[in-house]
Amino acid sequence: MRGSVILASAVLLIWTMVYVITQVMVTPALPVLPTVGIGVVLTIAVVLGYPSALRGPRGSRSLRGNRAGVRAGSVRDDVPGHGVGELAIRAIPLRSGLTQDAARRTCKLLRPMLSGDAVSITDTENILAYIGPGEDHHRPGGAMQTTAAPRAVRKGKTVVVRDKTGVGCRKSDCEVLSAVIAPLRIGTRVVGTLGVYQATTVIPPQQMVEDMAKMLSLHLELAELDREKQLAASARLDALRAQINPHFLFNILNTIASKARTRPEEARELLLRLSEFFRYAVRQEGHMAEFAQEYFFVRTYISLEQARFGDRLQVRYDIDPQVLTSRVPVLTIQPLVENAVKHGIGSKPEGGTVRLRARVDPLTRTTSIRVSDDGVGMDPEVMARLTTGDREPGEMSETVLTDPTPAVGEHAGVGLRNISERLDSLFGDRYDLSISTPKSGGTVVELKIPLR
Incomplete structure (x- = not known):
């Protein structure tokens, strides 16, 4: 404050002197423009040359002061960057x-x-x-x-x-x-x-x-x-990769075997897709991948299930092209779709439709993923446990890819809980996973994660 007062006084003195010299002492008086120009030049020179409280001390003085403080063994609390x-x-x-x-x-x-x-x-x-x-x-x-x-x-x-x-x-x-x-x-x-x-x-x-x-x-x-959170997330992901549902593999191999004689080309195509499915599930590195990769993985899985279910399984995709380059957690979308296929459509004799919708919201910077089906829906008790966060004693926290003997509805809830735990380790509280059962039937799972 003291330095500012001194500087203001100096500026006032400069303008007073400029006025007296150019308007009083000189005959005839100088025009207004030259007078103002002289005053502005002198004012700028004083402001730039004076280490006022507004500008702070000169860099060289500050450095000298810092070194002196260090040599003296004192703590300079007034010097920025110290303490x-x-x-x-x-x-x-x-x-x-x-x-x-x-x-x-x-x-x-x-x-x-x-x-x-x-x-x-x-x-x-x-x-x-x-x-x-x-x-x-x-x-x-x-x-x-x-x-x-x-x-x-x-x-x-x-x-x-x-x-x-x-x-x-x-x-x-x-x-x-x-x-x-x-x-x-x-x-x-x-x-x-x-x-x-x-x-x-x-x-x-x-x-x-x-x-x-x-x-x-x-x-x-x-x-x-x-580090512990990363290890926990890695452990869950490694367990997911290592414990692919043997029933899924058994059913697909049976389907391929049944087509081997009558439709050998189709059987060969299914084998190639099955190898692609396992290659991605086991070899994908890291916790995040582009949505386009996960989307391809989902479509590979659906093609295998459609070979088994036939016309009973219909799938509709509604994917915003902008979402393809965003990054999403590895092996998260496919388990949601598998839940819908196995526990929604698989338990319904006449079959049904699974819908996958994905959007990017640039305003909220979120990626939204919605998986819905018109199947049998989720058991009310499982839904209640999921929404309240309760867990039955001894309940295993495994995903839909790992449970060899699932109970319809209950296993879907366990899988969703595991997905939620993985998302929690990756995003903390910056994601939203919601489950609902519309009056028209079926189950809707909506996931919102930060845009990456």
Whole structure:
């Protein structure tokens, strides 16, 4: 505020002087345009040359001030980019896990903030990163060179050392003389340390080092949760791929065998489609795929089922071309369609129609998928359990592709629950899966996921 007042006073003085000189002291007085031009030029020169409160200090002064603050061992809370609060809103490399690369980038980020000559991050045994004096022997990937860091791991508490003996470096001429070393935790488990070292006996600010270690520990916990969620999603997907319904395979092979003599070309075509079906289900990598791939997989499955059901199974597709390039979870649409075929149409003697509809909404950035049938519908008890989230004791959480002895309606509910769990691990609360039974009969399953 003070700098702004001084600058405003200077501008006012400039315009007063310009007026007096050009309109009072000069005869005849200068025209208005030259007078205004002179005033504007002088005003711009003063504003650009004055480090006001609005512009902040010059870059060179700021850098000099920062270096002075670091040398003095003081914490510059007034300098942007320094302190734990600033780090909280910046990207933390350790968010990806406790790796050498993430540790190195984190040390580079922390060194100017923690008022230390050197910063180190270790796991429970080895150095992951070290930046500052002593880099020649505190090497990433090697064993910890000090006795202080292993002590922090064993005790699970911050270790403060004020002399060279306390640091306990294996190299006698190491420049490090004091240090504050705080443990990094995931839950209650110590997974590493954050060490800030000084080449003088003045120790780094202990509270700041501890606060920073707590913040890094939080990011490590988040990384661990992400990893566990990915492992859970991978486990569900691997189980889905490995346990293709043997009854489906048995029925299709029977259909192919029955056509082998009378319609050999059709039997050969069915074998090719069956191989494509299994190849996609088993070899598709990752958790996401283009809708076009999943759509082709669904149509391959439908062609196999139509060979078995014949005219009893009718399918209608209503696919927005824009949705073909969007990405959807692998092996999610086909189980919804299989539910409709097996438990909707398969249990209806006269057969029926399955409809697949897909749309992209660019305004809400969502992909909407709707699978409906006009079959026998879902059992009310199963529907009630799905909508309330209850689960029967001992109920298996398997998908429609895996249950060898399904009860009509009940198994469909179990499959939908498994799909919901997979979506939850991938999207959190950013998806919607709804099930309804229209008065006209059948079942409608609608899925909305973020557009990717």
